Amino acid sequence: MSDELRELYQEVILEHGKNPRNFHASDDATNEARGNNPLCGDQLVIYLTLDGDGRVADVSFLGKGCAICIASASMMTELLKGRSREEAQTLFEAFHDMCTGEENGHELPDDVDKLRVLSGVREFPTRVKCATLPWHTMVAALQGEDVISTE
Amino acid sequence: MTTPTTAQAGTPAYDIDAIRADFPILGRTMHDKPLTFLDSAASAQKPRQVIDAISTAYETEYANVHRGLYQISEAVTARFEGTRETIRQYINAAHTHEIIFTRNATESINLVAYSFGRKFLGEGDEVVITELEHHSNIVPWQMLRDEKGIVLKVAPVSDDGELIMPAFEALLGPKTKLVAVAHMSNVMGTILPVEDIIRRAHAVGAKVLLDGCQSVTHIPVDVQALGCDFYVFSGHKLYGPSGIGVLYGREELLDAMPPFMGGGDMISSVTFEKSTWAKLPHKFEAGTPAIVQAIGLGAAIDYVNSIGLDAIGAHEADLLNYATQKLSSVEGLRIIGTAPHKASVVSFTLDFAHPHDIATIIDRAGVAVRAGHHCAQPLMERMDVPATVRASIGLYNNRSDIDALVAALAEVQELFG
Numbered sequence: 001m002s003d004e005l006r007e008l009y010q011e012v013i014l015e016h017g018k019n020p021r022n023f024h025a026s027d028d029a030t031n032e033a034r035g036n037n038p039l040c041g042d043q044l045v046i047y048l049t050l051d052g053d054g055r056v057a058d059v060s061f062l063g064k065g066c067a068i069c070i071a072s073a074s075m076m077t078e079l080l081k082g083r084s085r086e087e088a089q090t091l092f093e094a095f096h097d098m099c100t101g102e103e104n105g106h107e108l109p110d111d112v113d114k115l116r117v118l119s120g121v122r123e124f125p126t127r128v129k130c131a132t133l134p135w136h137t138m139v140a141a142l143q144g145e146d147v148i149s150t151e
Numbered sequence: 152m153t154t155p156t157t158a159q160a161g162t163p164a165y166d167i168d169a170i171r172a173d174f175p176i177l178g179r180t181m182h183d184k185p186l187t188f189l190d191s192a193a194s195a196q197k198p199r200q201v202i203d204a205i206s207t208a209y210e211t212e213y214a215n216v217h218r219g220l221y222q223i224s225e226a227v228t229a230r231f232e233g234t235r236e237t238i239r240q241y242i243n244a245a246h247t248h249e250i251i252f253t254r255n256a257t258e259s260i261n262l263v264a265y266s267f268g269r270k271f272l273g274e275g276d277e278v279v280i281t282e283l284e285h286h287s288n289i290v291p292w293q294m295l296r297d298e299k300g301i302v303l304k305v306a307p308v309s310d311d312g313e314l315i316m317p318a319f320e321a322l323l324g325p326k327t328k329l330v331a332v333a334h335m336s337n338v339m340g341t342i343l344p345v346e347d348i349i350r351r352a353h354a355v356g357a358k359v360l361l362d363g364c365q366s367v368t369h370i371p372v373d374v375q376a377l378g379c380d381f382y383v384f385s386g387h388k389l390y391g392p393s394g395i396g397v398l399y400g401r402e403e404l405l406d407a408m409p410p411f412m413g414g415g416d417m418i419s420s421v422t423f424e425k426s427t428w429a430k431l432p433h434k435f436e437a438g439t440p441a442i443v444q445a446i447g448l449g450a451a452i453d454y455v456n457s458i459g460l461d462a463i464g465a466h467e468a469d470l471l472n473y474a475t476q477k478l479s480s481v482e483g484l485r486i487i488g489t490a491p492h493k494a495s496v497v498s499f500t501l502d503f504a505h506p507h508d509i510a511t512i513i514d515r516a517g518v519a520v521r522a523g524h525h526c527a528q529p530l531m532e533r534m535d536v537p538a539t540v541r542a543s544i545g546l547y548n549n550r551s552d553i554d555a556l557v558a559a560l561a562e563v564q565e566l567f568g
Contacts, residue, residue, distance in 0.1 A: 001562055002182065002515045009508070009566050040507055041524040041531065041538050064537040066505035067567070127511060 008120035008127075009067065017067030022060040022077035029058075034147045035137030037129055042069050046137045048080075056080045056088060059138075066130050072118055073134035079112050085142055092135045098122075099131050164466035165458055167549045173198040173454075174547050184517025187555040191545030192337055192365060192496055193521050194387045197451070201391060204450035208443045216442055217416060217433075231442055234449030235432070241452050242363075242382060243373040244399050248431040251398040251405070252440050256364045257287040259383035259398035260331070262435060263360055264291035266408040267381075268329075274300035276328040279357070281306045281314055281343070282533045283336045286526040288362045292331065302326070308533060312339040312488035320351055327357040334366035334382075338525045338541065339488020340471070340496030342366065349378050358404070364388055368545070369467060369494045371460045374399055386444065390546075391451030395444035398435070405431050412437040455546070463546045467495045470544050474553045478542075481560055483568075487539050498525075498539040501560070504567040506538040512566065513559035520556070 029047035036043050044063025051057040059077045063070070076095075080088055094106040095115055101122045108115055121131045140148040171177050174196050179186050188196060214224035216231045235250045244250060253259045268291075272278070278292050278301055296303050304327075306319035314332075323330075330352040335342050345361060352359045360381040363372060367384040374382050381400045387393040400408075410417055410428055414437035419427040428434045455463065474497050478484055483502040501509060510522035521541045524531045531538065542556055 001512075001565065005512060005515050005562075005566070008511070014567065039523065041528060042507075043537075066507035068508070124511060127507070130507065 004120065004123045008124060010117050010120070012114070012117045013067060013071040016071035016074040020061075020070050020074035022074065023062065024060050025062055026058065026060050029060075031141040031144065033137050033141035033145055035063075035133050035140070036147070036149045037065075037069075037133050038149055039129075040066075042066065042130065042133055044069070044073060044134060044137060046073075046134065046141045048138065048141045050085075054085050056083050061134065065133070066127075068118070068121060068127055068130040069133055072131045075115060075118070076134050076138060079115070080138070088142060089139065092139050095135055096132055099128050164462040164469070167466070167547070170458065171547050171549070173200065175199060175202070177547060181517045181519065182515050184515075185555075187516075187518040187552045187559075189542040189544065189548065189552060189556060190519045190521050191368075191548075192388070192541065192543030194393065195368065195390045195545050196547065197390055197392070197447075198454050200454045201447050201450045205392065205443055205447045208446045213443070215439055227442065227446075230446050230449070231440070234445045234452075237449045237452050238397055241372075241456070242367070242399060243375055245375055246402055249399055249402050249405065251400065251432045251435045252445055253383075253396040253398050253435075254394055254441070255385040255387070255396035256362060256383040257385075257396075259381075259396055260287055260360070260362065261291045262398055262411045263331075263381050263383075263400070264295050266411050266435075267358075267404065268292075268295045268301070269299065270407075270409055272299055272301050272328050275302060275326060277302045277304055277322075277324070277326045279304045279306060279319070279322050279327055279330045279332075279352075281319070281332050282308045283312065283314070283338065283341065283527065283530050284331075284333055285337050285362065285364070286528070288331055288333060288360075289529065301328075305529075306332075308341075308530070310534075311490050312336060312341045312493075312534070313490040314341075314343050314348075316344065316347065319348070323351060323355045323357065325355060327352065327355050329358050329360060331360040331362070333362040333364075334372075335363075335369070335494060336488065336496070336527075336530075337365050338496070338498050338527050338530055338539065339490065340365075340493035340498075340543075341488055341490040342370065342492045342494055344492075345377060345379070353378065365496070366494075368455075369460070369464055371464075380404055386448040386451065389448065389451055390454060391448035392441075392444040395441045395448050397448075402431065405435070408435075410434050410437070414438045416440075458546065464494070466546065467544050467548075470548055470550065470553065471495055471497065473550055474542065474544070474556075477553055477557045478560075481557065482564070484560075487534050487536060495544040496541060497543075498541045500536055500539055501563065501567075504563050506540045508567065509540050509560070509563050512563045513556065516555065516559035516562060518556050518559045 026047035031048040042065035049058040358380040363384040386395040417437040506522035
């Protein structure tokens with residue numbers, strides 16, 4: 001098996017893919033958005049609960065997708081709690097650049113270093129959207145949009 | 152699951168090594184592994200004979216068609232129109248002018264929806280499709296529904312992926328104006344009982360459109376014996392180039408239908424007050440057509456004919472049988488689409504890995520398959536799967552291709568199992 005495949009499917013990703021964290025709907029969500037990848041049929045819903053200061057009090061998701069997509073969503077929900085809108089947006093930009101290999105000066109902060117396990121998608125252009133779909137959907141939820149599509 | 156209809160299992164229907172040598176791309180590697188191409192249902196590879204016909208046309212005999220008063224233009228027009236006759240023979244249409252060139256089957260269906268649909272269908276008229284249709288045989292009818300107020304009815308399929316005939320019949324009635332169905336499922340390989348479908352549709356006075364995209368490469372098609380009113384297919388799945396497709400329509404219907412697009416080539420005369428339309432087939436072919444693509448398609452049909460669809464069908468049936476047996480022995484594998492009458496396509500899921508992950512992993516082993524919803528999202532919902540992996544067989548595949556697929560799936564098991 002190739003090194004790139006082993007890099008892509010690291011143990012952490014496989015584990016999150018099988019046992020996603022915060023994998024449930026939320027009745028208390030203040031913001032909710034649905035993300036679709038029409039090319040492959042991946043679908044998920046992100047539930048965000050923002051507190052009075054606009055900070056993420058809770059976040060969860062439900063959906064169907066590949067291991068990369070589910071693991072990415074799972075890890076995202078673990079890292080968003082307590083962050084402000086702006087911080088969430090900044091994280092999205094840094095994560096997006098890491099996945100696409102673009103360099104726009106957005107660096108992942110050290111406290112979310114674990115997201116780097118997903119950087120292997122860079123070698124798989126058709127799979128980048130699998131990793132970024134949950135993040136795009138989260139940003140849509142923050143901005144009050146209902147549905148986003150990666151196409 | 153399926154049984155070869157002509158050749159005995161394992162009996163070579165033709166010299167597969169000689170056939171494979173006709174397809175230059177099969178000699179290349181993917182990720183440093185020999186290429187195992189099992190995605191012909193999406194688009195088939197091209198034999199040297201087609202590639203040569205295309206380059207020869209550009210190198211020695213290219214000009215616009217139907218216009219030039221010089222030797223090359225006359226020659227290329229003859230080649231182009233000759234292809235129409237090749238296609239007529241291939242599907243046994245009654246007249247050469249019943250063969251309309253389009254870009255692909257999608258455009259052919261849209262042409263029928265736009266021209267036949269807008270002229271002859273109105274509010275409350277019903278179009279019947281099935282749950283296993285490709286998006287290209289769903290969306291044009293939805294657009295017509297939104298514009299004209301027609302009613303779209305969907306006939307269900309069974310857990311095996313077969314059309315449930317009693318339920319289909321129950322949808323037919325005096326308001327049914329058109330039945331538009333796939334001849335063969337692009338996802339499951341199911342071959343639909345089109346003779347029966349056509350008979351019953353005609354009994355209520357409905358016209359029938361067959362989407363022949365998948366069937367035209369595997370099954371001999373005789374549109375007159377079938378009695379279908381429209382038959383559509385794409386050139387690129389039939390070992391020809393992309394950008395060329397076919398609409399067959401019965402003369403009487405095509406004559407009654409208004410043009411699809413306006414422009415050059417499709418007119419008889421033009422003044423600022425009024426234009427009149429050219430005769431068939433040109434009425435439906437506005438603008439310079441895909442000239443060399445059509446010539447390439449003609450070469451592809453000649454190639455398929457040189458092997459023979461019966462031999463191809465026997466070879467592919469044997470291989471489908473082999474693939475079905477081999478894949479069935481993979482732990483956790485579920486085949487989607489187990490109709491007794493099917494051809495050349497195996498869709499499956501693994502209970503421990505998502506189809507996209509499977510496709511990515513086996514790609515690195517040199518195996519090309521399709522993973523996703525195959526432009527048939529409603530069918531995915533019906534079969535209760537988010538997506539499938541689809542291995543599809545072409546005339547050039549062999550048992551080593553199936554073995555390579557099964558071996559590559561072991562790597563998926565290694566990571567995910």
